[in-house]
Amino acid sequence: MSIDLSIIEKDNNTLEKKFKGIIQINPDLKRSLVSFQANKALAGYRWYKFKEGYSSSLVEYVLKKLNIKNGALIDPFAGSGTSLFVANENGINAVGIELLPIGQKIIEVRKKIIQNSSKKILETLKIWLINKPWISEKKAQDINYLNITRGAFPKDTEIFIGKYITSTNKEKNPDIREILIFVFLCILEEISFTRKDGQYLRWDYRSGRGEGKNAFNKGIIKKFDEAIVNKLNQIIEDIEKTNIDIKINNKKIDTINGSCLEGLKKLKTKSFDILMTSPPYCNRYDYTRTYALELALLGANEESLKKMRQDMMSCTVENKDKNNLEESFSKNVYRNVSKAFNGQKVLQDILKYLEQEKIKKTLNNPGIVRMVKNYFFELSLIIFESARILKKGAYFVMVNDNVRYAGINIPVDLILSDIAQNAKLKVEKIWVLPTGKGNSSQQMGKHGRQELRKCVYLWKKL
Numbered sequence: 001m002s003i004d005l006s007i008i009e010k011d012n013n014t015l016e017k018k019f020k021g022i023i024q025i026n027p028d029l030k031r032s033l034v035s036f037q038a039n040k041a042l043a044g045y046r047w048y049k050f051k052e053g054y055s056s057s058l059v060e061y062v063l064k065k066l067n068i069k070n071g072a073l074i075d076p077f078a079g080s081g082t083s084l085f086v087a088n089e090n091g092i093n094a095v096g097i098e099l100l101p102i103g104q105k106i107i108e109v110r111k112k113i114i115q116n117s118s119k120k121i122l123e124t125l126k127i128w129l130i131n132k133p134w135i136s137e138k139k140a141q142d143i144n145y146l147n148i149t150r151g152a153f154p155k156d157t158e159i160f161i162g163k164y165i166t167s168t169n170k171e172k173n174p175d176i177r178e179i180l181i182f183v184f185l186c187i188l189e190e191i192s193f194t195r196k197d198g199q200y201l202r203w204d205y206r207s208g209r210g211e212g213k214n215a216f217n218k219g220i221i222k223k224f225d226e227a228i229v230n231k232l233n234q235i236i237e238d239i240e241k242t243n244i245d246i247k248i249n250n251k252k253i254d255t256i257n258g259s260c261l262e263g264l265k266k267l268k269t270k271s272f273d274i275l276m277t278s279p280p281y282c283n284r285y286d287y288t289r290t291y292a293l294e295l296a297l298l299g300a301n302e303e304s305l306k307k308m309r310q311d312m313m314s315c316t317v318e319n320k321d322k323n324n325l326e327e328s329f330s331k332n333v334y335r336n337v338s339k340a341f342n343g344q345k346v347l348q349d350i351l352k353y354l355e356q357e358k359i360k361k362t363l364n365n366p367g368i369v370r371m372v373k374n375y376f377f378e379l380s381l382i383i384f385e386s387a388r389i390l391k392k393g394a395y396f397v398m399v400n401d402n403v404r405y406a407g408i409n410i411p412v413d414l415i416l417s418d419i420a421q422n423a424k425l426k427v428e429k430i431w432v433l434p435t436g437k438g439n440s441s442q443q444m445g446k447h448g449r450q451e452l453r454k455c456v457y458l459w460k461k462l
């Protein structure tokens with residue numbers, strides 16, 4: 001039976017009515033709070049600009065609102081570890097799961113700087129700043145490239161990178177070596193021809209990897225020396241200014257490197273007081289592409305990159321079905337998730353509609369149907385498994401965006417909230433970010449379509 005837009009609209013209205021009163025605009029949630037922007041001036045958080053991160057102030061805001069002062073926090077999509085570090089600063093233990101090696105590295109190094117005697121680290125960083133060993137180094141180590149990152153740096157920069165890596169290898173202490181490599185990872189984008197831009201890594205016209213007539217000019221490409229000196233200075237300043245090692249409050253950060261589809265299963269039932277996270281959005285954004293430079297320098301090859309992409313939560317058209325899911329979850333969880341997923345009417349109608357559009361060849365990419373389907377199924381598994389590890393009364397807080405495909409708005413917020421109710425999670429609030437761009441009817445007039453909601457969901461474990 002074919003399905004038309006009016007049916008989806010009707011189901012959608014029913015779902016909106018169900019969550020009436022729960023879904024509310026929260027004027028406190030400025031866009032800068034929910035994006036990385038507010039971290040740009042903050043000690044520790046500003047070292048590596050993880051553009052998909054949220055701000056530490058958002059985590060502070062949530063902890064304060066929910067009156068959480070101790071216990072344990074879990075973030076299954078830890079990224080650069082914002083939730084984990086803020087939790088620690090507020091006297092809360094934290095566990096983070098992250099799949100991407102660049103996220104793992106950011107967390108690991110920051111932890112080391114906090115937990116080790118920062119005196120020794122400071123001394124070494126200062127010596128590096130004065131001696132600049134990469135300048136006098138004779139040997140430039142070859143750097144690891146992937147097909148999509150070849151030629152990413154100007155020639156002179158590439159030589160300095162090689163010399164910098166050779167110099168770090170001469171440091172005896174492995175923690176110091178790791179920190180020095182991290183300093184360099186923090187400047188990669190500014191010294192390269194590339195810019196992280198949504199789904200892609202964009203290339204500046206000077207790289208010779210043209211984008212034809214849409215040639216892109218990223219503006220100033222920093223010299224290696226200037227960028228690394230600035231970053232060393234910034235990190236030194238932050239360690240000195242904030243005395244970071246006092247802030248830890250004797251609290252722990254534990255990490256699980258790998259997919260949360262696996263990692264969550266290892267955690268004890270009813271052991272966490274809060275979950276705060278932001279999963280990848282269902283927006284085709286490919287982290288393995290935009291972070292390819294960093295991943296290559298951390299040792300990724302074509303094969304491991306492909307595997308990483310497939311292991312990530314499905315959010316790109318390249319993601320294939322994950323075929324081991326049924327065996328890897330308990331029968332009970334898998335059955336309950338399938339029931340909640342298949343019973344979510346708006347989602348099922350949207351999937352049917354997208355399938356129709358795919359057959360008519362009106363979808364931008366035929367892989368969109370599989371991506372949307374798997375996005376919701378995998379996230380449902382994660383929601384059910386997360387509910388298991390939360391204590392009674394604990395909150396599950398998720399930041400996510402709605403998306404639009406084939407002209408239909410997919411209410412990710414309402415669909416996931418509806419599914420969460422099947423996992424013994426009570427939907428308390430869906431905070432919507434104020435758009436600041438006028439009301440939706442003005443939007444409709446201007447753009448012919450509604451603005452997509454950006455939300456923070458608060459679910460409470462029953």
Ligand SMILES: C[S@@+](CC[C@H](N)C(=O)[O-])C[C@H]1O[C@@H](n2cnc3c(N)ncnc32)[C@H](O)[C@@H]1O
Binds near residue numbers: 281
């Ligand atoms: C929106 S970002 C989280 C950013 C984080 N809140 C922060 O402030 O840095 C989503 C993260 O989920 C990670 N990710 C994607 N699939 C994953 C999976 N299956 N298991 C664990 N992490 C995953 C991505 O690598 C990315 O770092």
